[in-house]
Amino acid sequence: DVKVTQSSRYLVKRTGEKVFLECVQDMDHENMFWYRQDPGLGLRLIYFSYDVKMKEKGDIPEGYSVSREKKERFSLILESASTNQTSMYLCASSSLDRDLTGELFFGEGSRLTVL
Amino acid sequence: DQQVKQNSPSLSVQEGRISILNCDYTNSMFDYFLWYKKYPAEGPTFLISISSIKDKNEDGRFTVFLNKSAKHLSLHIVPSQPGDSAVYFCASEDGNTGKLIFGQGTTLQVKP
Structure with a gap:
């Protein structure tokens, strides 16, 4: 069964803390994505990666960075967490196969609360 | 600017009836x-x-x-079942970048 696993389901952090959100996929997918979900705003793309050590900014990259040292792992980093980064964070992966273009496989999400 | 819009935040439907979820895009x-x-x-x-x-x-x-001329798509669920109760997101792929752009989501409630 294919799987995208996010390391933490729930986190509570304080303003200014550094936060790591880890994501691992077992489908050998080339593409990996980080989204955040907020009420009334849907899913917004933070960063994505099409290959190891490669990263591209999404629509809302400010305040975030990412790391992709291995194909199966994509990490989201909040260098200094702020209260407006309280959100549900969703990792996803997809194949480069054109027939599967666009179909994302999501993890279960990590709900981050920044106090 | 929202390129993909789901203008109905919520929808309530009776079990067995049709659910219609709408989505508009601009690009x-x-x-x-x-x-x-x-x-x-x-x-x-x-x-x-x-x-x-x-x-x-x-x-x-x-x-x-x-409906490409209207830049509109819709999802029909027939017949609706209580297990269909969920949030539904519409997404569009930008042919230039390959990125998916999501709408705000519509919460569907199917009542028994």
Whole structure:
């Protein structure tokens, strides 16, 4: 069964803390994505990666960075967490196969609360 | 600026009836459209998709219709079941970048 696993389901952090959100996929997918979900705003793309050590900014990259040292792992980093980064964070992966273009496989999400 | 819009935040339907979820987009470069379904405390799961070369795609109880001239797509669920109660996200693929742009989501409640 294919799987995208996010390391933490729930986190509570304080303003200014550094936060790591880890994501691992077992489908050998080339593409990996980080989204955040907020009420009334849907899913917004933070960063994505099409290959190891490669990263591209999404629509809302400010305040975030990412790391992709291995194909199966994509990490989201909040260098200094702020209260407006309280959100549900969703990792996803997809194949480069054109027939599967666009179909994302999501993890279960990590709900981050920044106090 | 919201390129993909789901203007109805919520929809309530009786079991057995049709559910119609709507989605509008603004970018004519979008050439592939998808619907995702999300239950609370779970990640979204892919439901159905349609390419811009088609105007309809059907999969069991789920049908997606695409009206390119109106830049509008809709998801029909017939008959609706209580297990269909979830948040539904419309997404469009930008043909230039390959990125998916999501709408705000519509919460569907199917009442027994």
